[in-house]
Amino acid sequence: MPEKPLRIAVPNKGSLSQSASEILREAGYRQRQDSKELALADPENGVEFFYLRPRDIALYVGEGTLDIGITGRDLLLDSGAHAEEIVPLGFGRSRFHFAGPADRFSEIAQLQGARIATSYVGVVERFLDERGIEATVTRLDGAVETSIQLGVADVIADVVETGSTLRAAGLATFGEVVLESEAVLIGHHGAERPAGFDIFLRRLDGVLVARSYVMMDYDITSDRVSDAVALTPGIESPTVSPLHREGWVAVRAMVPRTGAQRLMDELYQLGARGILLTDIHACRL
Numbered sequence: 001m002p003e004k005p006l007r008i009a010v011p012n013k014g015s016l017s018q019s020a021s022e023i024l025r026e027a028g029y030r031q032r033q034d035s036k037e038l039a040l041a042d043p044e045n046g047v048e049f050f051y052l053r054p055r056d057i058a059l060y061v062g063e064g065t066l067d068i069g070i071t072g073r074d075l076l077l078d079s080g081a082h083a084e085e086i087v088p089l090g091f092g093r094s095r096f097h098f099a100g101p102a103d104r105f106s107e108i109a110q111l112q113g114a115r116i117a118t119s120y121v122g123v124v125e126r127f128l129d130e131r132g133i134e135a136t137v138t139r140l141d142g143a144v145e146t147s148i149q150l151g152v153a154d155v156i157a158d159v160v161e162t163g164s165t166l167r168a169a170g171l172a173t174f175g176e177v178v179l180e181s182e183a184v185l186i187g188h189h190g191a192e193r194p195a196g197f198d199i200f201l202r203r204l205d206g207v208l209v210a211r212s213y214v215m216m217d218y219d220i221t222s223d224r225v226s227d228a229v230a231l232t233p234g235i236e237s238p239t240v241s242p243l244h245r246e247g248w249v250a251v252r253a254m255v256p257r258t259g260a261q262r263l264m265d266e267l268y269q270l271g272a273r274g275i276l277l278t279d280i281h282a283c284r285l
């Protein structure tokens with residue numbers, strides 16, 4: 001265990017907070033019990049967690065005050081901090097869009113000369129610069145949808161998840177998706193990873209794989225095992241063991257969670273029986 005704990009920033013509130021703590025807990029780390037706790041040491045695992053606003057996390061990691069952190073890709077890009085994405089974490093997914101009164105705007109070129117309200121000034125200004133569009137960008141902390149109705153802006157640029165907030169405000173997205181975001185693990189840009197980082201990453205990776213794969217078991221006759229194994233090649237190679245019943249084998253392989261039901265149908269068609277799916281809780285591959 002390294003002497004100096006790995007210092008990790010975790011979202012303290014908002015859309016990413018609960019899922020971030022969940023993934024860390026699943027990876028075997030202690031997490032705070034009370035949302036008022038600002039920091040938590042986990043000396044047995046050689047780490048220390050700091051609960052911070054997700055918008056500030058890239059700044060702490062960029063300055064090197066903290067080693068790594070969990071935040072949104074959109075917030076990382078918006079910050080302009082000296083931090084980089086290490087691995088996407090598969091939760092907190094959102095899209096970043098321009099939106100305006102339904103049927104008033106249809107294309108990005110109409111942003112020329114417009115007043116745009118957003119909480120993501122960095123992302124919006126970069127997008128406009130890249131396209132040579134001049135517009136007035138106003139930073140708002142939240143509830144940006146209301147700014148149009150109040151006459152502060154013509155257009156907004158914001159995170160869209162289900163789209164229900166936009167619909168409720170009578171707004172619709174237009175133009176291409178500016179950015180696809182999800183929670184990401186970030187580190188200091190270009191820096192050598194600190195002590196303890198490899199273990200931390202392997203543990204998180206173990207949870208991500210366990211979430212996206214399931215274990216499949218089935219029995220099949222030996223003459224069909226090659227066809228069956230072609231459908232379930234596993235990660236390294238499936239385990240094939242003899243069964244007491246003459247001419248039959250048992251196969252065990254990890255398969256992607258999505259499409260697992262279809263795979264079960266195909267195996268059944270092929271003659272497999274006793275097909276079982278079980279969750280994987282953690283793994284090291």
Ligand SMILES: Nc1ncnc2c1ncn2[C@@H]1O[C@H](COP(=O)(O)OP(=O)(O)OP(=O)(O)O)[C@@H](O)[C@H]1O
Nearest residue numbers: 013014015016054072073074092093094159161181
């Ligand atoms: N429905 C959503 N609303 C806002 N952000 C979302 C949503 N779904 C995912 N996210 C992601 O969460 C991050 C923003 O989290 P943050 O905590 O800063 O704002 P928030 O969830 O809107 O919370 P609050 O507005 O209460 O402070 C971004 O990376 C964003 O893409």
Ligand SMILES: O=P(O)(O)OC[C@H]1O[C@H](OP(=O)(O)OP(=O)(O)O)[C@H](O)[C@@H]1O
Nearest residue numbers: 142143144159160161162163164165166
């Ligand atoms: O597409 P949806 O599922 O409706 O989610 C997107 C909305 O959620 C967020 O607002 P939030 O609730 O965080 O309030 P805020 O504007 O005060 O940040 C975001 O800024 C959008 O307004």
Ligand SMILES: [Mg+2]
Nearest residue numbers: 014141142143
């Ligand atoms: Mg918000």
